[in-house]
Amino acid sequence: MRKKYQQLEELRARLVSPRAKKRDRHHVVRAIGSIIQGEYGEYLIDYELTEKNAGHFDLEWSLDECAYAWIIDVLFGKRLLVTCRDEWSTVEIIAAYHGQSHIERLFRHFKNPHHHAVRPQYHWTDQKIKVHTFICATGLLLSQLLWKKACEAGYQMSIEKILDRLSEVRQVEILYMSELKGRPRKEIKLEEMDVSLEELYNALVDRVS
16 A cells, blocks of 8 residues: 555656646546555545646545445455365464465466466377376476575576576587597587576586486
8 A cells, every 4th residue: 555655646746746747637537546456445545636727637645544444344354264184283274275376376387388388289189188288297396396496505586587597508419539430439518608507507406416
C-alpha cells in the first residue's frame, strides 16, 4: 500500500506542476485506477479528482478506515490445513504447505520456451511422449541440483542465468598425428573463458566432482 501512496503522490505532482500539460479527465481516472488496483486498493483508497481549470486537475486521497476494518475482520482470517498424513508433525505440515509454491514454480519451468520446455514435442505415441517428458523432468532435476551447488558456492543466480552462462563454455578435441600409421593422440581442452565464467565453472566442477 505504501508503494501505491508513493505512485499517487508522483501522479499528483505531475498534475499540479505549473508546467503540466492539459489532460483528459478519462485518462487521469484510468491512470489512478491502474495505480490502486490490486491488494484491495480499489476498496481501501478513496480519492477525489478536482478539475481546477480546463484540463488541469488536483488529486487528494485517503484510506477508507471502514473498508480497512472490514477486510481485516472478514478476509484476513485464519487458514485451516487438513492432511491425511497423520504421522506428520505440525511443523512438517506447515512446511509442506509452504513448499507448494516451490513445486508450482518448478512446473512453470516446463513452460519456459528456452529452458526445460516440454513443448513442442514431436511425438504421437504414448511411449515416446512418456520418454520425452521423463527426459525433460530429469533435465530439470539436474538443473536444480546445479543451482543448489551454485548457491552453496555463494552465487545468487537463477537456474536460467546459470544455464545461459554455462552454455558459453566450449570444449574442443585436439588430435596430434606423429606418424602416418597408428592412432592419433587426442587431447581434450576447454577454450579460454572470461574470469567470472571460469570461476563459476570451477566452483561447480569442484562441488559436483
